Amino acid sequence: MESLKQAIRERGNVLSDTVLKVDSFLNHQVDPKLINEIGQAFAERFKNEGITKVLTIESSGIAPSLVVATHLGVPFIFARKKKSLTMTDNVYRSQVYSFTKQETNEITVSKDLLHADDRVLIIDDFLANGQAAFGLCEIVEQAGAQVVGFGIVIEKSFQDGRKKLTDKGYRVESLARIQSFKNGTVQFVDEFVTQLSK
Amino acid sequence: MESLKQAIRERGNVLSDTVLKVDSFLNHQVDPKLINEIGQAFAERFKNEGITKVLTIESSGIAPSLVVATHLGVPFIFARKKKSLTMTDNVYRSQVYSFTKQETNEITVSKDLLHADDRVLIIDDFLANGQAAFGLCEIVEQAGAQVVGFGIVIEKSFQDGRKKLTDKGYRVESLARIQSFKNGTVQFVDEFVTQLSK
Numbered sequence: 231m232e233s234l235k236q237a238i239r240e241r242g243n244v245l246s247d248t249v250l251k252v253d254s255f256l257n258h259q260v261d262p263k264l265i266n267e268i269g270q271a272f273a274e275r276f277k278n279e280g281i282t283k284v285l286t287i288e289s290s291g292i293a294p295s296l297v298v299a300t301h302l303g304v305p306f307i308f309a310r311k312k313k314s315l316t317m318t319d320n321v322y323r324s325q326v327y328s329f330t331k332q333e334t335n336e337i338t339v340s341k342d343l344l345h346a347d348d349r350v351l352i353i354d355d356f357l358a359n360g361q362a363a364f365g366l367c368e369i370v371e372q373a374g375a376q377v378v379g380f381g382i383v384i385e386k387s388f389q390d391g392r393k394k395l396t397d398k399g400y401r402v403e404s405l406a407r408i409q410s411f412k413n414g415t416v417q418f419v420d421e422f423v424t425q426l427s428k
Numbered sequence: 429m430e431s432l433k434q435a436i437r438e439r440g441n442v443l444s445d446t447v448l449k450v451d452s453f454l455n456h457q458v459d460p461k462l463i464n465e466i467g468q469a470f471a472e473r474f475k476n477e478g479i480t481k482v483l484t485i486e487s488s489g490i491a492p493s494l495v496v497a498t499h500l501g502v503p504f505i506f507a508r509k510k511k512s513l514t515m516t517d518n519v520y521r522s523q524v525y526s527f528t529k530q531e532t533n534e535i536t537v538s539k540d541l542l543h544a545d546d547r548v549l550i551i552d553d554f555l556a557n558g559q560a561a562f563g564l565c566e567i568v569e570q571a572g573a574q575v576v577g578f579g580i581v582i583e584k585s586f587q588d589g590r591k592k593l594t595d596k597g598y599r600v601e602s603l604a605r606i607q608s609f610k611n612g613t614v615q616f617v618d619e620f621v622t623q624l625s626k
Contacts, residue, residue: 259505259541260490262498288487289506292458293494300460307457308487312529331510343457 231271231405235418237264238384244411248358248386249330256383257290257355268405269297272353272381275403276302279378281351283307283344285370287326287337287362290355294383298353306353307344309337309366322372326365329358339369346374357382357404360391367400379403387419429469429603433616435462436582442609446556446584447528454581455488455553466603467495470551470579473601474500477576479549481505481542483568485524485535485560488553492581496551504551505541507564509533520570524563527556537567544572555580555602558589565598577601585617 243251255261272294284306286295292308299306312335321338328335344350352366363380370377377400385392385404395402407419441449453459470492482504484493490506497504510533519536526533542548548568552560561578568575575598583590583602593600605617 253538254540255503258508258538259503260494260497261503262494262501265494266498289490292487292490296458296460296463296491296494299458300464303460305453305457305459310456340451340456342452 231268233264233267234383234406237261238406238408238416242416244414244416247411248389250384250386250408250411250416252355252384260293265293266297268383269294270301271405272298272351272403273301276351276379276381279351280349281378282348283350283375284353285309285339285344285350285366286353287311287366291353294355294381295353298351298381302351307339309339309369311335311337322369324365324368324372327361329361337365337369339373341373344370344373344375348373348375349378350375351378351381353381355383356386357384357391357395357402358386358389360394363391363395381405384408429466431462431465432581432604435459436604436606436614440614442612442614445609446587448582448584448606448609448614450553450582458491463491464495466581467492468499469603470496470549470601471499474549474577474579477549478547479576480546481548481573482551483507483537483542483548483564484551485509485564489551492553492579493551496549496579500549505537507535507537507567509535520567522563522566522570525559527559535563535567537571539571542568542571542573546571546573547576548573549576549579551579553581555583555589555593555600556587558592561589561593579603582606 237255241254281302284295284299286308288308295306320341323338326335350370379401382404385407387407409417409419435453439452479500482493482497485507493504518539521536524533524535550564577599580602583605585605607615607617
């Protein structure tokens with residue numbers, strides 16, 4: 231997705247060989263025009279899959295999930311990282327380790343909201359080693375529902391999250407796939423392939 | 429806002445005299461049609477105020493903020509409750525106590541994102557005693573920017589948040605104002621006024 235790649239190049243900030251800061255347009259300040267394009271791109275790719283629910287984890291997946299859910303005409307759910315007083319114990323749970331926050335969160339989804347006949351599209355801002363993705367998968371499986379696929383805004387293709395998911399047969403649609411952050415600049419997978427074939 | 433009140437009546441769940449559970453359509457599962465109407469209602473009320481930024485706290489204010497920001501054509505920011513590895517110390521901070529989670533969070537916004545010439549609309553899902561609202565205000569003031577007003581989805585009018593904000597001269601626009609949860613049913617402010625005047 232060209233407008234996303236352009237935002238990453240121009241407004242992203244490579245902090246190390248593995249960490250990209252995109253908090254000026256994706257996960258702290260949000261550019262609504264870009265997020266609407268991102269959500270529409272996911273909706274377009276999954277529109278014929280009979281999706282009944284979109285699922286994400288708070289917080290950075292919420293904005294694109296709203297756009298996807300609006301276009302598909304279905305509700306979305308954000309898994310909670312912290313239990314609220316208004317949540318009962320009637321929840322599905324799984325454990326997710328966050329590399330950027332260096333902590334493990336128990337994520338929960340109310341059992342009232344996911345059912346065995348649901349076809350679920352999972353959305354997240356980043357895919358790295360797949361921790362969050364598998365945590366969400368587990369919750370969908372606990373409900374007896376089906377994961378139809380993953381919509382990822384930015385994939386760190388040098389980590390093994392995509393491979394782990396596709397090895398299990400899941401469809402993964404990433405809008406920007408990053409090959410490396412070498413020398414502080416972002417190299418995307420398709421550019422890398424193009425260069426190799428020259 | 430009638431569709432919101434109807435959702436609260438039909439899909440909300442009064443858990444006690446002070447706690448309303450709306451996690452089937454607002455803050456766990458989200459109804460995109462309703463959220464789009466909510467966001468549009470805020471945008472309509474504040475469209476002539478020269479807003480340059482919409483500000484909320486993760487997570488439940490994110491979905492309506494995206495819709496407001498889309499309609500006003502400005503970015504939105506969600507204040508972070510947890511510091512991420514990608515955040516530096518270059519942040520504005522304030523303390524917010526959450527009644528429903530019974531904990532105090534330090535909320536932060538990157539100094540790169542708010543500036544003295546910003547006119548800020550603050551959005552949140554609930555207004556009770558105003559803790560979150562004043563925490564966000566403090567951050568806007570630290571930036572030297574101006575709070576133009578508050579867009580609140582559900583106001584617990586039996587708590588003093590609105591009074592504290594309007595006493596300070598702030599404009600508060602709440603889409604549903606709740607007078608009480610007596611006997612497990614929701615009574616809205618305008619209905620209450622109507623009944624008193626009969």
